[in-house]
Amino acid sequence: MTLWKTTLAAGIVAATALAAPAIAGGTLRLDEVAVGELDPAKASDYADSILMFNVYDTLVLPVQGGPGHAPHLAASWESDGNSFTFKLRSDVNFQSGNPLTAEDVVFSVERMKALGAGLSYLLGVVESAEAIDSATVRFNLSSSYAPFVASLVRLPIVDKKLVMDNLGEGDGEMGDWGQAFLSANGAGTGAYRVVSHNPQEETVMEKNGDYFLDIAEAAPDTVRLRYGLEASTVRTLIAQGEHDISSQWLPPEVMGALAREGAQLLTESGTGAFYLKMNTTKPPLDDVNCRRALSAAFDYQTAIGM
Incomplete structure (x- = not known):
């Protein structure tokens, strides 16, 4: 199914990955109808994904403009039947300063499966994950699963030490698995770090100056992702130059009015699904x-x- 997505922008071009939007420094202000879920193990929809892919990283990412997947936090990987072995990059630190290790990957898998939320079903075929050494992790699958590498795009890697230091009350040795902490704080390696998070109002993120990859100079220094703004409020903010990007969910009459007032109306096609x-x-x-x-x-x- 081909989807046509319409977005309103006041003088800039929208981008899902905030590491490279078309705005030079400064603050990028955008909104989404849905409330953003900050805990990466629970991320499932568009607003959640904006947060997840900017605060956290994954072992692999889709190849841009082509088929397949490329290493990201992983340096390489190999498959032997129902097992996949990944070598990790050696130059990655979490935003806390803790180095990325295979134990963080194992913990992230186990946490996601234990919570059973978000898109955890994608990892249902993982029978076990084990740290072979500090830079090598092996996934053992219960059966052959062709899309396994693709599924890892939805496995955000969290800082085990930071989460373990902030476990809340709950059943068992792992308590709440850090749910209370991660619902308000980041624990990733991503290009942006969380400054504040109010799920009823907005999330504020700032550029991570210690990110292991280069961040485009055009990327905003600060991002304000607002939630649940009324259409009339969006129209007023954009007209006053106090808002940059709005979503496709505005009423047609508001979109039309803003377009007539000089806001850019951008339409892009792509594959996806509504649910x-x-x-x-x-x-x-x-x-x-x-x-x-x-x-x-x-x-x-x-x-x-x-």
Whole structure:
């Protein structure tokens, strides 16, 4: 399915990865309808991903403009049947100053599987992860799984020592697995560090001057990601030059008015999917027959043709 995404920008071009947006220094101000989930193990939607991919890094990333995946935190990897062995880069530190090790990767896998949130199902095939040495980690799979390397794009690596120092109360040896801490703080290696996070208002991030890769000079020094702004508020802020990028979810009349007032209306195509979240623990959606009725009533052909 090809999706057409429309974004409003006041004089700049939007970019999902904040490490290289088209704004020279200064502060980038943008908004999303959804509340951003800062805990990377729970990240699933667009707002969560903006935070995750800028505060955290992954072993691999998709090749830009081509097929396959390239090493990122990993320096290389090899596969032997149902096992994958990754060598880590030696020049990566977390924002805390702690060096990246294979133990951090193992901890990140175990934490994500234990919480069972976000996109953790992508790692369901991982039977175990083990640190062979400080720079080598092996994933042992329960069965052959062709998309395994691709799945690692959604495995953000967290700072084990920092999280272990901030465990909250909970069942078992690992307590809450650091959920309370990571819902308000970053523990990654990413290009941006968290300054403050209020899930009902905004997240403020600043450039990580110690990042292991070069960050484009055009990248903003500070990013303010605001949540749940009213359409009328967005229109006023953009008109006053106090907001830079808004999402595609503005009403058509507001988009049209802003475009007439000089804001740039950008449209881009790409592959992806929309999904609806339903609370199946409360009536009427706790009834499987209700969910079956919704499934039967949905016009799949129209959605596929969008």
